[in-house]
Amino acid sequence: MAKTPRKTSTKARTTTKSKSKPAARSAAKAPAKRAAKAPAKTAAKSPAKRTPKPRAKSPAKSPAKSPAKSAAKPAASRLPVLKTPIYKASKSELMDFYEQMLLIRRFEEKAGQLYGLGLIGGFCHLYIGQEAVVTGLQSAIEPGKDSVITGYRDHGHMLACGIDPNIVMAELTGRASGISKGKGGSMHMFSVEHGFYGGHGIVGAQVSLGTGLAFGHKYKEDGGVCLAYFGDGAANQGQVYESFNMAELWKLPVIFVIENNQYAMGTSVNRSSSEDQLYRRGESFRIPGMQVDGMDVLAVRGAVEEALKYVRAGKGPVLMELKTYRYRGHSMSDPAKYRSRDEVQGVREKSDPIERLKAMLLKQGVKEEELKALDKSVRKTVMEAADFAEESPEPELSELYTDVLVEQY
Numbered sequence: 001m002a003k004t005p006r007k008t009s010t011k012a013r014t015t016t017k018s019k020s021k022p023a024a025r026s027a028a029k030a031p032a033k034r035a036a037k038a039p040a041k042t043a044a045k046s047p048a049k050r051t052p053k054p055r056a057k058s059p060a061k062s063p064a065k066s067p068a069k070s071a072a073k074p075a076a077s078r079l080p081v082l083k084t085p086i087y088k089a090s091k092s093e094l095m096d097f098y099e100q101m102l103l104i105r106r107f108e109e110k111a112g113q114l115y116g117l118g119l120i121g122g123f124c125h126l127y128i129g130q131e132a133v134v135t136g137l138q139s140a141i142e143p144g145k146d147s148v149i150t151g152y153r154d155h156g157h158m159l160a161c162g163i164d165p166n167i168v169m170a171e172l173t174g175r176a177s178g179i180s181k182g183k184g185g186s187m188h189m190f191s192v193e194h195g196f197y198g199g200h201g202i203v204g205a206q207v208s209l210g211t212g213l214a215f216g217h218k219y220k221e222d223g224g225v226c227l228a229y230f231g232d233g234a235a236n237q238g239q240v241y242e243s244f245n246m247a248e249l250w251k252l253p254v255i256f257v258i259e260n261n262q263y264a265m266g267t268s269v270n271r272s273s274s275e276d277q278l279y280r281r282g283e284s285f286r287i288p289g290m291q292v293d294g295m296d297v298l299a300v301r302g303a304v305e306e307a308l309k310y311v312r313a314g315k316g317p318v319l320m321e322l323k324t325y326r327y328r329g330h331s332m333s334d335p336a337k338y339r340s341r342d343e344v345q346g347v348r349e350k351s352d353p354i355e356r357l358k359a360m361l362l363k364q365g366v367k368e369e370e371l372k373a374l375d376k377s378v379r380k381t382v383m384e385a386a387d388f389a390e391e392s393p394e395p396e397l398s399e400l401y402t403d404v405l406v407e408q409y
């Protein structure tokens with residue numbers, strides 16, 4: 001059975017080890033550490049001091065470090081440590097965050113209902129529980145300059161990009177007024193106008209595409225940064241690491257955002273990942289990592305500001321791991337039998353991002369009535385989106401033959 005998710009942390013760490021690793025595994029690690037240390041010492045003493053052979057000159061000119069030096073000082077220790085401060089938001093910013101997160105939650109609840117009624121077909125992956133991640137991150141980027149790309153769990157990302165809930169809901173229900181003319185559905189939505197580049201069903205593909213978007217920003221010198229979101233499961237995809245390598249090598253303006261919601265379909269991150277502290281996954285490419293409490297919108301916003309400063313300064317990519325949780329199954333057809341109800345309930349009670357912010361607002365003197373009124377207006381927006389979708393016509397049959405790329409290779 002899957003383990004209870006680990007405690008989240010707002011501190012950037014570079015040396016943390018998983019406490020929940022089985023004893024056997026950590027025991028197996030110990031000798032490896034010793035073995036790694038020993039040759040480093042010997043290497044540092046002898047070969048480096050020897051008179052270089054003639055051919056040794058050319059490699060010495062290149063920026064590559066001598067094996068002795070690199071062995072003595074692991075790359076990870078040279079990585080910059082980025083701070084993860086908690087963002088100090090004004091009251092009106094807090095209200096905006098609250099409204100944004102509520103909109104995503106109510107929208108997703110409605111999408112779940114429409115799916116149950118058979119109005120949404122195909123795949124539908126809800127974002128409930130993860131709202132603080134996208135709200136905190138998107139609030140820090142510059143619309144019209146930066147770009148965003150994600151996987152199939154994308155409704156919240158679109159709403160946070162400022163895309164009209166009506167046309168998102170219309171797309172989910174396969175209507176002609178949808179953002180992809182009703183032909184893309186939940187996983188395949190796109191809006192260049194909003195800097196939103198999908199909506200991708202191939203796990204991990206968006207990481208390479210996002211790296212390409214970042215290359216575009218650099219090439220065009222437009223000052224933009226790409227936020228490339230992916231999951232803990234996608235973090236085990238091979239192309240992710242090819243992308244990391246290129247992004248760091250070319251100092252591309254990209255923030256790799258791992259939304260670690262603890263599960264990839266029915267597999268918990270602890271079961272699938274040999275290094276389950278995912279913020280460390282960029283270390284061998286010299287990409288600094290940050291581990292952030294993804295259930296706290298202020299922690300997310302504080303951390304991404306630091307990441308953006310670093311990336312905008314031309315220093316290359318940053319890897320952010322946002323520790324979060326999805327309350328619903330992987331998709332609408334997943335009964336989520338791989339975890340207990342108590343586990344889900346426990347996270348909801350202790351760390352729900354919306355309840356957390358609500359408590360903060362009440363403490364700051366905002367009246368309960370004001371928050372209720374906000375919720376009412378958000379519900380109205382979502383109801384209108386559902387009505388708009390239901391009243392919209394389906395695409396014409398002739399649309400089957402448009403927007404289809406036919407080429408010879």
Ligand SMILES: Cc1ncc(C[n+]2csc(CCOP(=O)(O)OP(=O)(O)O)c2C)c(N)n1
Pocket residue numbers: 153201202203204230231232233234235261263264265330
């Ligand atoms: C290349 C590829 N392999 C497998 C799948 C099937 N698949 C769809 S979602 C998923 C799990 C991904 O989990 P994660 O990256 O953690 O994202 P989450 O669903 O938790 O947001 C898998 C294996 C796929 N769509 N594409």
Ligand SMILES: [Mg+2]
Pocket residue numbers: 231232233259260261262263264265
């Ligand atoms: Mg996941």
